[in-house]
Amino acid sequence: MDFTWIGNNLADIGANLGLHVILSVAPVLIALVISLPVGYLLHRTGRTANVWVALIGLLYAVPSVALFVAMPLLLGTQILDPINIVIALSAYGVALLVRSVVDGFRRVEESVRLSADAMGYGSVRRVLTVELPLAMPVVFSGLRVVTVSTISMVSVGAVIGNGALGQYFDLGFRQNFLTPVIVGIILIMALALLADGLILLTQRVTLPWYGLRTRQARSRGPRPTEVIV
Amino acid sequence: MSPFGFLADPANWQGPDGILQRLLEHLVYSGLSLLLAMVVAIPVGIWIGHTRRGQAVISLVVNAARAIPTLGLLVLVVLLLGTGLMPVVLALAILAIPPILNGTVTGFNTADPDAVYAARAVGMTGGQVIGKVELPLAMPLIISGLRSATLQVVATATIAAMAAAGGLGRFVIDGQKRRDGYPEMLAGALLVAVLAIVLDLLWGLIGWASRRRTHQTA
Numbered sequence: 269m270d271f272t273w274i275g276n277n278l279a280d281i282g283a284n285l286g287l288h289v290i291l292s293v294a295p296v297l298i299a300l301v302i303s304l305p306v307g308y309l310l311h312r313t314g315r316t317a318n319v320w321v322a323l324i325g326l327l328y329a330v331p332s333v334a335l336f337v338a339m340p341l342l343l344g345t346q347i348l349d350p351i352n353i354v355i356a357l358s359a360y361g362v363a364l365l366v367r368s369v370v371d372g373f374r375r376v377e378e379s380v381r382l383s384a385d386a387m388g389y390g391s392v393r394r395v396l397t398v399e400l401p402l403a404m405p406v407v408f409s410g411l412r413v414v415t416v417s418t419i420s421m422v423s424v425g426a427v428i429g430n431g432a433l434g435q436y437f438d439l440g441f442r443q444n445f446l447t448p449v450i451v452g453i454i455l456i457m458a459l460a461l462l463a464d465g466l467i468l469l470t471q472r473v474t475l476p477w478y479g480l481r482t483r484q485a486r487s488r489g490p491r492p493t494e495v496i497v
Numbered sequence: 498m499s500p501f502g503f504l505a506d507p508a509n510w511q512g513p514d515g516i517l518q519r520l521l522e523h524l525v526y527s528g529l530s531l532l533l534a535m536v537v538a539i540p541v542g543i544w545i546g547h548t549r550r551g552q553a554v555i556s557l558v559v560n561a562a563r564a565i566p567t568l569g570l571l572v573l574v575v576l577l578l579g580t581g582l583m584p585v586v587l588a589l590a591i592l593a594i595p596p597i598l599n600g601t602v603t604g605f606n607t608a609d610p611d612a613v614y615a616a617r618a619v620g621m622t623g624g625q626v627i628g629k630v631e632l633p634l635a636m637p638l639i640i641s642g643l644r645s646a647t648l649q650v651v652a653t654a655t656i657a658a659m660a661a662a663g664g665l666g667r668f669v670i671d672g673q674k675r676r677d678g679y680p681e682m683l684a685g686a687l688l689v690a691v692l693a694i695v696l697d698l699l700w701g702l703i704g705w706a707s708r709r710r711t712h713q714t715a
Binding site for chain 1: 566568571572573575651655656661690693
């Protein structure tokens with residue numbers, strides 16, 4: 269490790285770190301905002317949703333580089349425009365999150381929905397205050413996967429000349445110099461870990477009831493199957 | 498702007514930097530690294546799944562692996578071990594291990610415990626329980642692990658071109674260096690996307706067949 273290089277490039281590293289945060293947070297937020305209503309509407313179609321989820325999921329099979337390269341053609345942007353990265357990663361996020369949203373709403377029991385109706389909830393109020401909170405644990409677990417993989421995928425943008433911290437991988441390879449590569453890996457993994465922790469914290473704060481039941485079950489002693497054996 | 502002109506020219510398909518050669522390189526990188534990852538991950542996964550030891554380590558490894566920047570790992574391995582086939586295969590295998598390991602362990606965990614107890618009760622040895630009961634029941638999830646690993650490996654083999662490797666990613670990297678190279682980049686992107694989707698559908702088909710088999714025998 270060449271600490272002189274790190275010291276000399278602190279401002280540059282900071283700027284790329286900031287860019288990396290923007291290029292990862294924007295797609296995740298965009299994907300969430302799109303996936304929630306789309307996932308809910310798909311869930312309402314019943315079994316037809318499976319077909320759509322499978323079709324949208326196919327996008328996830330396309331390697332990120334391919335998607336990055338295709339963006340200027342699809343959007344009419346310049347190849348170096350960071351908007352390419354944001355839109356491509358948003359599409360990835362949607363491909364993964366829509367499935368989580370559909371799965372989440374599916375786990376809401378029919379009896380719960382009917383109870384809300386019986387209590388006089390309008391459909392909008394029922395969806396927002398009863399169904400959505402019950403669907404959120406699954407959405408949160410999808411969100412964690414999307415966030416962590418988005419942060420790591422931003423660096424692939426370096427292949428088309430725009431990868432924020434990923435540029436240090438290109439630089440390191442061209443100059444046969446390990447320090448920038450290690451700095452890039454450490455910062456990206458730390459960023460992913462931090463983001464994951466933040467989402468987990470948000471989940472704990474917004475869904476304080478979630479996990480209570482499993483914790484109680486655990487403290488009650490061995491599970492029935494274990495007793496039988 | 499169209500990649501089809503590039504793809505339609507027969508001259509671009511032949512020779513040492515032609516599409517067929519690049520496709521072959523891509524398949525060799527992906528195939529070798531998947532094999533290497535399977536040789537490591539499946540036995541370890543079977544041991545963890547069968548003995549129920551070290552489960553917590555698995556979820557930790559799988560989550561941490563998702564955060565690894567693939568390009569960074571690739572460049573790191575190439576800088577440490579040099580360019581060439583083996584460093585690239587090694588880097589790709591490292592990325593393929595966590596999903597296969599996860600699939601194998603989850604498969605063993607979800608195998609019906611009653612079936613495992615029944616196998617023990619009729620006097621099967623540990624090895625027989627694994628081979629005749631747990632492994633067949635775990636197969637659909639092992640295959641879905643292999644499917645995720647394949648996606649990861651095919652995608653990362655593309656960016657390996659940045660670290661002086663061959664494969665379809667070369668068209669993206671080489672195209673970017675030229676002023677009029679965008680159609681070549683697009684052609685490379687299209688080829689990689691088609692390859693990934695075909696392989697994904699192939700694994701989907703194999704997974705479907707194995708699920709049918711499990712349901713019939715279970």
